[in-house]
Amino acid sequence: MADATAAGDGGLTPAARRILDVASELFYQRGIRAVGVDTIAAESGITKRTLYDRFGSKEALVAAYLGARDERWRAFVESRIAAVPAGSPARVLAPFDALAEWTAPPPSARGCAFLNAFGELPEPDHPARAVVIGEKTWLRDRFRALLAEAGAARPDGLAVQLLSLHEGAVVAYSMAGERGAAAEARAAARVLLDRAVAGG
Amino acid sequence: MADATAAGDGGLTPAARRILDVASELFYQRGIRAVGVDTIAAESGITKRTLYDRFGSKEALVAAYLGARDERWRAFVESRIAAVPAGSPARVLAPFDALAEWTAPPPSARGCAFLNAFGELPEPDHPARAVVIGEKTWLRDRFRALLAEAGAARPDGLAVQLLSLHEGAVVAYSMAGERGAAAEARAAARVLLDRAVAGG
DNA sequence: AGTGATGTTCACAGATCAGTGTAGTGATCG
DNA sequence: CGATCACTACACTGATCTGTGAACATCACT
Structure with a gap:
């Protein structure tokens, strides 16, 4: 029940949570096309590999x-x-x-x-x-x-x-x-x- | 007086006119960042060199x-x-x-x-x-x-x-x-x- | 004939783009 | 023990991005 990977966070893993938070701020402030996945990965301290493992594509992350x-x-x-x-x-x-x-x-x-x-x-x-x-x-x-x-x-x-x-x-x-x-x-x-x- | 390069077209040369027309349509329909200068040059039948000679930069063209x-x-x-x-x-x-x-x-x-x-x-x-x-x-x-x-x-x-x-x-x-x-x-x-x- | 403006052709630089492949670590769970 | 999951590290692809350099052609005007 006390599953660390899900529950209470929309089913997002900790890394996915960080990515989504950072991406949300960057997309909003700078625009979607202006923000690259490399930037998101760097600013959230998470590797690009994890980003793609969790969200599949930039399109899906935007959605x-x-x-x-x-x-x-x-x-x-x-x-x-x-x-x-x-x-x-x-x-x-x-x-x-x-x-x-x-x-x-x-x-x-x-x-x-x-x-x-x-x-x-x-x-x-x-x-x-x-x-x-x-x-x-x-x-x-x-x-x-x-x-x-x-x-x-x-x-x-x-x-x-x-x-x-x-x-x-x-x-x-x-x-x-x-x-x-x-x-x-x-x-x-x-x-x-x-x-x-x-x-x- | 009957200057072909200016007058009646906002001081734009014929090539600049074409570039601006094509770019306007593309920027509006697809978004500004989504349209590259190569695309604008190709679609308007004018070289990228001319585009930069007339407008100086993509920013200026957007403006x-x-x-x-x-x-x-x-x-x-x-x-x-x-x-x-x-x-x-x-x-x-x-x-x-x-x-x-x-x-x-x-x-x-x-x-x-x-x-x-x-x-x-x-x-x-x-x-x-x-x-x-x-x-x-x-x-x-x-x-x-x-x-x-x-x-x-x-x-x-x-x-x-x-x-x-x-x-x-x-x-x-x-x-x-x-x-x-x-x-x-x-x-x-x-x-x-x-x-x-x-x-x- | 000379000059300047307009435009072409084409190659090129340097950066950035989204996305993948491979290998490995540590933790958890059955 | 063995499997699975979450995540890291890192190199790499192929495309695309804005912008430039240099040489050449065409035309109008003087």
Whole structure:
């Protein structure tokens, strides 16, 4: 049971964990194509042989990086949704609270990892593509469900509007340096939501 | 006066023009780092020597690509702004009309070239970075000016909201496959605008 | 005829890329 | 004991990367 190689770490061996951690940071900060496997191996203090024994290819490592990030982000958003009492229309705005928290302290200025990966990996069959597309469609569907729950009018269209506000706020934050973008997006979302709930 | 090497083509020689056209298409479709100068030279039927004689470096070619695209895009937006009579609050929405037109026919699905470049080129001193950041800040400032012109309340904050809606619509379109994202974003922007002009 | 700009051809440098082959170490488990 | 697993060490392949050097052709203009 107290298996050192698995359990509690997503089934990753210690070396695989280090590789994934280091690769995640490097991919995010410098870009995916800009980081070579030699660099990842060197920075994580693990041999390239082990990297390939654990992940199989750079493509698969990239997919693992984005998959793990996706999982963390979804859990974070869900926690902020759960923090708002069910039945309250403000639940719809919870993803904006999560975003505000995420953009609060460090001006990392590297923006959305999924967006960056999307721009860098146009190959339709790249294993990471499904992950990045899944992340955006998940958020849209999440908005849609929350809107339906709140009894908002036209939940499909409004979900697209809220998704746009959310994604655009990340862009405004990272590219235009708008530190208050998440708060502004939330305020705009509230206006749209109020209208749709009150029956405008 | 009838100088064949300059005039009417941004001062580009015929070979430079071909290189820039081919490189622009390849950079946009496949990503900047994914396209080598050898490929650009081969596909444009021009030698690598000429490429370096005209542009100096790949970095500079990338900057030229984004600079030209920025210029075209700004002119396109300005033309749509000019199409709305001055004094009409709907002028503020003109960039959304431009976006709707741009996302209308082909599901190119490669999204915003500036966003993609931003994700791919984190180096702070890359000559293309100023261009991509300039594009986003320009649009924000344009929104701000149009809002001030329309007498909207809180033009600074609203400009960030409209910028977010605009940029997010591109993301929703390219990544989540939302073909109606531009129209939805425009509708949301109108709600926000009406409120700010009527004095909500 | 002379000059300068434009472009070609082709070889080459030096680095970096993803990925593999082989051999060996130490620990754990049945 | 023997097998398996996780990992190291290290050399190596073949491709691709950005960028350069040198010699030559073509054309326009003066």
